[in-house]
Amino acid sequence: MAMYGVDIFSSLAKQYGPIYRFHLGRQPLVIVADAELCREVGMRFKDFPCRSLPSPITGSPLLLKGLFSSRGPTWSAMRNAVTSIYQPTHVGTHLPAMQTCIETLTHYISTTTDDVVHFSNLFLRMTNDVIGKTAFGVDFGLISTTNSTASEEDDDEDSRFIKHIRSTTSLKMDLTASFSTILGLLLPILQEPFRHLLRRIPGTADHQIDIANATLKETMEDIVARRVREVADEDRGPAKKDFLSVILNVREAKGGKFKELITDDHVSALTYEHLLAGSTATSFTLAAVLYLVAKHPEVEERLQREIDGFGPIDVVPTPIELREGFPYLDQVLKESMRFYTSSPLIAREADHDVEIAGYKLPKGTWVWLGVSVLHNDPKNFPEPHLFRPERFDPDGDEERRRNPYSYIPFGIGPRECIGQRFAIQEIKLSLVHLYQRFIFRCSPEMEDPPELEYGMTHKFKHGVKLQVVKRGVKVA
Numbered sequence: 001m002a003m004y005g006v007d008i009f010s011s012l013a014k015q016y017g018p019i020y021r022f023h024l025g026r027q028p029l030v031i032v033a034d035a036e037l038c039r040e041v042g043m044r045f046k047d048f049p050c051r052s053l054p055s056p057i058t059g060s061p062l063l064l065k066g067l068f069s070s071r072g073p074t075w076s077a078m079r080n081a082v083t084s085i086y087q088p089t090h091v092g093t094h095l096p097a098m099q100t101c102i103e104t105l106t107h108y109i110s111t112t113t114d115d116v117v118h119f120s121n122l123f124l125r126m127t128n129d130v131i132g133k134t135a136f137g138v139d140f141g142l143i144s145t146t147n148s149t150a151s152e153e154d155d156d157e158d159s160r161f162i163k164h165i166r167s168t169t170s171l172k173m174d175l176t177a178s179f180s181t182i183l184g185l186l187l188p189i190l191q192e193p194f195r196h197l198l199r200r201i202p203g204t205a206d207h208q209i210d211i212a213n214a215t216l217k218e219t220m221e222d223i224v225a226r227r228v229r230e231v232a233d234e235d236r237g238p239a240k241k242d243f244l245s246v247i248l249n250v251r252e253a254k255g256g257k258f259k260e261l262i263t264d265d266h267v268s269a270l271t272y273e274h275l276l277a278g279s280t281a282t283s284f285t286l287a288a289v290l291y292l293v294a295k296h297p298e299v300e301e302r303l304q305r306e307i308d309g310f311g312p313i314d315v316v317p318t319p320i321e322l323r324e325g326f327p328y329l330d331q332v333l334k335e336s337m338r339f340y341t342s343s344p345l346i347a348r349e350a351d352h353d354v355e356i357a358g359y360k361l362p363k364g365t366w367v368w369l370g371v372s373v374l375h376n377d378p379k380n381f382p383e384p385h386l387f388r389p390e391r392f393d394p395d396g397d398e399e400r401r402r403n404p405y406s407y408i409p410f411g412i413g414p415r416e417c418i419g420q421r422f423a424i425q426e427i428k429l430s431l432v433h434l435y436q437r438f439i440f441r442c443s444p445e446m447e448d449p450p451e452l453e454y455g456m457t458h459k460f461k462h463g464v465k466l467q468v469v470k471r472g473v474k475v476a
């Protein structure tokens with residue numbers, strides 16, 4: 001797999017062992033590449049280093065990270081409130097909205113005249129639509145307005161929205177990133193003055209991000225304003241329980257204690273960041289599964305047998321059936337997230353002086369967990385370069401022998417992903433629906449293996465482009 005950021009960490013890990021310390025400018029940084037050490041850091045550290053990533057809405061560090069941070073007075077209230085809406089019982093209530101979006105996507109695939117379907121693009125639209133409906137009560141309609149698989153180049157409102165998501169997640173850790181972002185990593189004090197200067201200079205990444213931010217800020221502000229009005233109206237009726245309502249309720253709760261801390265700008269920024277968190281990794285994972293299964297006929301055959309055995313194609317699985325009724329699909333999904341890990345690096349920051357593996361880390365040290373290094377460690381995943389879903393068979397030796405902390409696609413500890421149940425439900429629902437109706441083949445346009453690009457998360461540099469073959473309608 002071509003993973004340049006991760007390759008560097010893998011070779012550092014090989015050379016220096018499971019813990020490697022150095023300085024990035026004046027910033028102490030430690031890279032950890034061992035399951036037990038990752039568990040220790042993940043469980044003990046609550047903070048993220050977030051200085052270098054400006055929020056598109058406020059220009060300040062990403063707020064989701066900041067607001068959930070143990071240093072902010074709102075941490076427990078905010079994260080606990082948001083976590084409550086992603087519990088299994090509540091996640092199940094989102095299934096109909098997810099189903100509507102996957103049906104719209106299926107309609108598009110069935111009727112398109114294009115020979116090749118750009119699935120990375122389509123899934124990004126679909127996952128944004130799902131978050132819009134379930135977290136903000138808004139229908140972005142990104143899937144229903146898709147008119148071409150090549151729409152990346154279109155400049156309509158919708159694709160600008162999608163382009164923004166793409167450009168934000170492409171804040172690269174190389175020299176093509178916005179200069180002020182790179183500077184923020186090395187000399188945080190100079191970041192803001194430079195950003196102010198660069199955003200006025202056409203052609204710079206800072207300038208382009210600035211233009212896109214203006215449109216996006218407006219969209220997010222509209223969503224928040226509408227929801228604020230609806231939440232006020234709900235005083236007279238049953239309260240909605242979606243992400244935005246929960247945030248607004250925390251702000252209003254307890255005699256308005258949080259009102260000054262959580263400004264409208266903060267809410268808009270949180271809204272946008274939630275959109276990013278909920279859409280990019282999910283769409284990347286969906287595209288990864290389609291590609292990997294298309295490349296492995298024996299996996300495709302077994303998966304289709306399991307899905308066909310579920311029943312007639314017009315019966316939508318319930319949340320419980322999705323959780324318990326597709327054991328092989330579970331294995332395929334886990335192996336796909338190991339093979340193509342969406343977040344190959346998880347970042348933490350020491351909020352006090354700590355000792356890890358005998359090393360004293362001063363307060364403020366950044367600690368990066370090398371997740372992809374763990375996921376490719378032959379000790380826990382023999383022949384890691386092979387796509388082999390059976391390695392996750394709960395009755396298999398490999399699964400039983402494995403260190404449980406060697407596989408952490410959703411992170412670990414008090415800051416692990418809050419949306420993992422939601423994501424797994426959405427992904428499994430989509431895959432059952434798609435494999436009931438289609439098989440997928442790699443198009444000649446697609447490189448093999450696909451090139452990965454590492455920004456805030458992994459993405460397929462040129463997208464996953466597949467040919468779609470309709471299956472005969474089966475009567476079970």
Ligand code: HEM
Pocket residue numbers: 064065068079274277278279281282285342343346347409410411412413414415416417418419420422423
């Ligand atoms: C396959 C899909 C997904 C993957 C692989 C994924 C992965 C991750 C990872 C690795 C983290 C960082 C965890 C850590 O630092 O330990 C994270 C954080 C987060 N994820 Fe996800 N995620 C996915 C889907 C979602 C969805 C659908 C949502 C929302 C509906 C979501 C919301 C969040 C939020 C809000 C955070 C920040 C938590 C915090 O700062 O405390 N994610 N995710």
